[in-house]
Amino acid sequence: MYKGIVCPMITPLDAHGNIDYNATNILIKYLEGINVDYLFPMGSTGVFPYFTLKERKDFLKFVRENSKKPIMAGVGSSSINEVNELMKFSMDIGIEAAVLMPPYYIKLNQEAIYHYYKEILSSNDMDLLIYNIPQFTNKIDPETVKNLKSEFSSVKGVKDSSADIRGFMEMLSLSDDDFAVFQGQDDLLFTSLELGASGGVCGTTNFSDGIVRLYHEYKNNREMALKIEKNDVIPLMKKLGKYQFPNAYYEYFYKKNNINGGYRPPMYRVGIEI
Numbered sequence: 001m002y003k004g005i006v007c008p009m010i011t012p013l014d015a016h017g018n019i020d021y022n023a024t025n026i027l028i029k030y031l032e033g034i035n036v037d038y039l040f041p042m043g044s045t046g047v048f049p050y051f052t053l054k055e056r057k058d059f060l061k062f063v064r065e066n067s068k069k070p071i072m073a074g075v076g077s078s079s080i081n082e083v084n085e086l087m088k089f090s091m092d093i094g095i096e097a098a099v100l101m102p103p104y105y106i107k108l109n110q111e112a113i114y115h116y117y118k119e120i121l122s123s124n125d126m127d128l129l130i131y132n133i134p135q136f137t138n139k140i141d142p143e144t145v146k147n148l149k150s151e152f153s154s155v156k157g158v159k160d161s162s163a164d165i166r167g168f169m170e171m172l173s174l175s176d177d178d179f180a181v182f183q184g185q186d187d188l189l190f191t192s193l194e195l196g197a198s199g200g201v202c203g204t205t206n207f208s209d210g211i212v213r214l215y216h217e218y219k220n221n222r223e224m225a226l227k228i229e230k231n232d233v234i235p236l237m238k239k240l241g242k243y244q245f246p247n248a249y250y251e252y253f254y255k256k257n258n259i260n261g262g263y264r265p266p267m268y269r270v271g272i273e274i
């Protein structure tokens with residue numbers, strides 16, 4: 001059962017916009033230090049669409065070779081061949097699970113989305129978390145998740161970043177011992193834990209330990225957890241939300257660690273005050 005706090009890792013970049021592996025090591029050590037439960041490279045915060053397949057594989061391999069934490073690999077692509085290639089690669093190098101959002105560009109109905117996942121799940125045994133993020137790609141409905149879950153035992157959960165609490169509650173109704181439901185928005189973590197979520201995929205963990213403290217406090221001291229959400233997490237998310245996603249996450253990380261980091265266009269430096 002997947003459970004706890006997942007970091008959707010930024011992909012640290014150098015001044016030329018290439019992947020900076022020294023900075024990546026600093027990030028991995030930080031995440032181990034604050035004790036997140038899983039590393040999630042090549043998700044949305046990791047700006048996976050801006051990288052070639054080779055860059056994506058190299059980054060996944062580096063994270064695998066430099067951390068013993070369980071890993072969820074972002075394998076998203078509108079090309080099923082690319083998804084299969086990334087899943088097979090991830091499985092071969094010992095990554096525990098894959099995270100996959102519905103395809104993008106062409107607007108798809110639920111039947112098409114079902115067929116996309118079915119095709120991939122039929123030829124891969126790796127554990128898979130379905131990723132609902134309708135602000136960036138086609139939406140997957142709880143009903144479609146339910147159908148895929150009942151047909152394929154490798155579907156181990158869903159990560160919902162929609163910020164739609166009604167939809168999230170429908171996803172939660174699918175929870176069982178072998179199916180996890182993660183909240184994808186940091187500032188909804190407390191509410192989601194109250195509703196029975198398995199944990200959160202939280203971007204602020206790239207440079208702040210508030211979410212991890214919230215998650216651990218929640219078990220013993222609910223009031224304290226709520227305080228952390230109100231005083232630390234919500235203001236931080238509000239600040240980050242003012243800028244083009246996810247540039248401010250990168251800038252925060254670079255500033256915190258005194259790294260002369262860069263951006264790959266269309267990313268750019270936003271000039272956040274921290």
Ligand SMILES: O=C(O)C(=O)C[C@H](O)[C@H](O)COP(=O)(O)O
Nearest residue numbers: 008043044045161184201203245
């Ligand atoms: O990076 C990932 O893959 C994540 O899981 C983090 C978040 O779910 C999304 O980044 C949310 O994006 P916003 O709605 O723009 O805040």
